[in-house]
Amino acid sequence: MTTNANPLHPYWPRHIRLDNFVPNDRPTWHILAGLFSASGVLVVTTWLLSSRAAVVPLGTWRRLSLCWFAVCGFIHLVIEGWFCLYHEDLLGDQAFLSQLWKEYAKGDSRYILSDNFTVCMETITSCLWGPLSLWVVIAFLRQQPLRFVLQLVVSLGQMYGDLLYFVTEYRDGFQHGELGQPQYFWFYFVFMNALWLVKCESFLPPDFRSFAVDPQITSLDVLQHILIRAFDLNGKKNFGISYLGRDRVGQEAYLSLLSDWDLSMAFATASKPYLQLRVDIRPSEDSPLLEDWDIISPKDVIGSDVLLVEKRSSLTTAALPFTQSILSQVGRTLSKVQQVLSWSYGEDVKPFKPPLSDAEFHTYLNHEGQLSRPEELRLRIYHGGVEPSLRKVVWRYLLNVYPDGLTGRERMDYMKRKSREYEQLKSEWAQRASPEDLEFIRSTVLKDVLRTDRAHPYYAGPEDGPHLRALHDLLTTYAVTHPQVSYCQGMSDLASPILAVMDHEGHAFVCFCGIMKRLAANFHPDGRAMATKFAHLKLLLRHADPDFYQYLQDAGADDLFFCYRWLLLELKREFAFDDALRMLEVTWSSLPPDPPEHEVELVGPPSQVADAGFSGHRGRPVRQRHMLRPAGEGSSAFEDADLATASQGPGGGGRLLRQASLDGLQQLRENMGPRRDALIQLSHPAALISSKSLSEPLLNSPDPLLSSSSRPDSPSSSSPPSTQEASPTGDMAVGSPLMQEVGSPQDSGKSLPPPLPTGLPPPQEFGRGNPFMLFLCLAILLEHRDHIMRNGLDYNELAMHFDRLVRKHHLGRVLRRAKALFADYLQSEVWDSEEGAEATAPS
Numbered sequence: 001m002t003t004n005a006n007p008l009h010p011y012w013p014r015h016i017r018l019d020n021f022v023p024n025d026r027p028t029w030h031i032l033a034g035l036f037s038a039s040g041v042l043v044v045t046t047w048l049l050s051s052r053a054a055v056v057p058l059g060t061w062r063r064l065s066l067c068w069f070a071v072c073g074f075i076h077l078v079i080e081g082w083f084c085l086y087h088e089d090l091l092g093d094q095a096f097l098s099q100l101w102k103e104y105a106k107g108d109s110r111y112i113l114s115d116n117f118t119v120c121m122e123t124i125t126s127c128l129w130g131p132l133s134l135w136v137v138i139a140f141l142r143q144q145p146l147r148f149v150l151q152l153v154v155s156l157g158q159m160y161g162d163l164l165y166f167v168t169e170y171r172d173g174f175q176h177g178e179l180g181q182p183q184y185f186w187f188y189f190v191f192m193n194a195l196w197l198v199k200c201e202s203f204l205p206p207d208f209r210s211f212a213v214d215p216q217i218t219s220l221d222v223l224q225h226i227l228i229r230a231f232d233l234n235g236k237k238n239f240g241i242s243y244l245g246r247d248r249v250g251q252e253a254y255l256s257l258l259s260d261w262d263l264s265m266a267f268a269t270a271s272k273p274y275l276q277l278r279v280d281i282r283p284s285e286d287s288p289l290l291e292d293w294d295i296i297s298p299k300d301v302i303g304s305d306v307l308l309v310e311k312r313s314s315l316t317t318a319a320l321p322f323t324q325s326i327l328s329q330v331g332r333t334l335s336k337v338q339q340v341l342s343w344s345y346g347e348d349v350k351p352f353k354p355p356l357s358d359a360e361f362h363t364y365l366n367h368e369g370q371l372s373r374p375e376e377l378r379l380r381i382y383h384g385g386v387e388p389s390l391r392k393v394v395w396r397y398l399l400n401v402y403p404d405g406l407t408g409r410e411r412m413d414y415m416k417r418k419s420r421e422y423e424q425l426k427s428e429w430a431q432r433a434s435p436e437d438l439e440f441i442r443s444t445v446l447k448d449v450l451r452t453d454r455a456h457p458y459y460a461g462p463e464d465g466p467h468l469r470a471l472h473d474l475l476t477t478y479a480v481t482h483p484q485v486s487y488c489q490g491m492s493d494l495a496s497p498i499l500a501v502m503d504h505e506g507h508a509f510v511c512f513c514g515i516m517k518r519l520a521a522n523f524h525p526d527g528r529a530m531a532t533k534f535a536h537l538k539l540l541l542r543h544a545d546p547d548f549y550q551y552l553q554d555a556g557a558d559d560l561f562f563c564y565r566w567l568l569l570e571l572k573r574e575f576a577f578d579d580a581l582r583m584l585e586v587t588w589s590s591l592p593p594d595p596p597e598h599e600v601e602l603v604g605p606p607s608q609v610a611d612a613g614f615s616g617h618r619g620r621p622v623r624q625r626h627m628l629r630p631a632g633e634g635s636s637a638f639e640d641a642d643l644a645t646a647s648q649g650p651g652g653g654g655r656l657l658r659q660a661s662l663d664g665l666q667q668l669r670e671n672m673g674p675r676r677d678a679l680i681q682l683s684h685p686a687a688l689i690s691s692k693s694l695s696e697p698l699l700n701s702p703d704p705l706l707s708s709s710s711r712p713d714s715p716s717s718s719s720p721p722s723t724q725e726a727s728p729t730g731d732m733a734v735g736s737p738l739m740q741e742v743g744s745p746q747d748s749g750k751s752l753p754p755p756l757p758t759g760l761p762p763p764q765e766f767g768r769g770n771p772f773m774l775f776l777c778l779a780i781l782l783e784h785r786d787h788i789m790r791n792g793l794d795y796n797e798l799a800m801h802f803d804r805l806v807r808k809h810h811l812g813r814v815l816r817r818a819k820a821l822f823a824d825y826l827q828s829e830v831w832d833s834e835e836g837a838e839a840t841a842p843s
Helices: 026-050 060-086 096-104 118-143 147-169 182-194 220-230 258-269 289-293 307-311 314-319 322-341 358-362 373-386 388-398 408-426 435-449 468-483 492-501 505-523 526-543 546-554 563-569 577-589 659-673 737-741 771-783 785-791 795-804 813-825 832-838
Strands: 239-244 251-256 277-281 646-647
Touching: 026 060, 026 096, 026 118, 026 577, 060 096, 060 118, 118 147, 147 182, 182 832, 220 258, 251 258, 358 388, 358 435, 358 468, 358 785, 373 388, 373 577, 388 492, 388 505, 388 577, 408 468, 408 505, 435 468, 468 492, 468 505, 492 505, 492 577, 505 526, 505 563, 526 546, 526 563, 526 771, 546 785, 563 771, 563 795, 577 771, 577 813, 771 785, 771 813, 785 795
Parallel strands: none
Antiparallel strands: 239 251, 239 277
8 A cells, every 4th residue: 555646546545545456347326236135135034034933923123123133144244254354355356245345445444454453343243243143133033041131242242343433433533534425424434333323222112012812811910921922021020011991081091900900900991992001111120029039949948949939929919019018028938938947747848739820721721711621620720729820710610600611701701790790789788688687797797807817918908998898798798698698707718818819809709609609508507517527527537546536535625626617617717828728729629520500699599487486477588697696685695696696586586596506515515424426516516616605715816716715515604594405416417427426325424435437428428528628627636646645735725726826837738648648538448439439530
């Protein structure tokens, strides 16, 4: 290179001399057309490829960004790679790419001068950023985890090289081009290089997706996962979702989606025929949850990578502010560690089977959304439970809400219709109950609602909170529409987890009617259902552990009355709230499917007609008042009886049905002495949680069901004169295999040990059709067997021991032991083999 006074080239500075320079034989438009045509073909190819080869659908702007990276790879590898190889021969070469570089050098002559910086920068760009740009395209098409990291690295590398490129030319005084010339300076030098600097992702217009979901089986968590995949939000976990609806004045506005309840309302009230969502990316400090707690891996605790997910509840996130959510996460972590430190009995710790996920649940549905394998679904839930976000969908199957064969659309229409029916029933309280009865029901329900699961975030807050009101209205509607059952203490415990999971009052009422179809007998005044369950539990304990049963018999506790709350509420109160949800779904899944023939009945049969002896108004319907005070004069002794049942006639002479049973039972126990068969004691066990007027609990709990220590023959009990005889065997089911064990009164005083049972009832009869619940009770008893026998606990000490363990039992240990015992029972010969084969099939 030498200087030349009369340059024969178009490059700057003008005084330089270029030996062997050969002018281009192609016009400028030809060269530029070739460059942009090749780039256009590459853009179209990448655009089409991004729609067909992508693992998940990509949005418009994501696909355009992939086209840009494809063009980058082409420029870096082909065009800049050519420069790296042939930069010394460009002046005299007439190849198309050489002429392209000679044309570009009119804006920056460093490319024909073999400038050291330019050669080094283009070599690095060609060898490094070229392959990585193509990798970015492949990574996004295949949804590789490193795709965002690769994009960031390539973009930063390009920006850094571009800045060096401009700064070095600036320090040289822009001497390698004609400053200000429109084509060569502004278009070639500035615009063509500024493209590498512009990273306008944060200023992109909104990106749109269209997809179809089934509203009946899509929860908020599932929708969030769909949006994460659709918009590539894996690296941006903190985002908000809102839907286009109408505000109170009827104007279209985006309303926040914070819970499954909001999502259900969005489907029902969307302002368009489809649900239009908006996803807003939040700064990390706006996150509603402290993600750092995820660092504490459950694998380090019990070897299961699914329990933390099971413990999280989307309801908590929706109901609590930021600080309370952090405390909730901390509490769960500490609780998990504490459970591990308290393990005993030398058992091997084995992880649970992962809960049923949304993707796995869909495998049990056919192409129309119909449940095709109900028995297999229940078996899967029995072994692993259900993910919390999926419970509101799956529980409707477990509670036998849906008739057989409903498609996804039919299920959605079905629940909407039943919800409207519930709202109609709710508006008919005054027509279905007298003002006195309605006031009495509402006040009694409110009394229990205000002390039901108030420690759980869903029911925390003021006494007039929306969730407490929903629970009160749900139970009141049930009592009004089911006069034969009405409301009994304990029903609020059964309805509470259903409402918390469904997060929809109407849906929860439908599910509650489904479960009460099976459990209403627990609250019947005659106590037959509870008597059978007590008898079966006693028989099971005697069969499983004769020594422990003999100890309880010697201690006068073989009646197992301290287990009353367990059997009445199916152990709902014995575990922490989140653990109780898992326990309930596992228990329900052990039962065979029993879908309604047409649909769940939301209205029960009318109240029975009172007999003539009740009052002067012969034939008038009488509403049963469960766990309420009896009406009429002279009833002050039972004014606070929480578990008494009153049948009131208009004449004012109230009668306590269960009190008569209790009196007869008391007299029978005194006549038979300490050695008696529990089956005789259980004529009316529903009355055995005594009221304050009969025996004051040893533990002064605000909730009578929390105390199991009171019993009819305790020293503090006082029995009024008996008004009715209780038949010793009046509550035994006809043909029950336990009838042969009922001793006669004259033999009951003998101290001989009871004969070993010859067998257990079949699953269809055992526990009144819920045998697994009995095995859960047995597992709890055996968990504490050694402690009870070692310390010689008497009846009151034993009852207080279990009272202290309310909501504190270890679910993992209890479930493992119960499942093992239940499996032995199903595989044994202790019950009829034909019935056993039938019972084993759905399990």
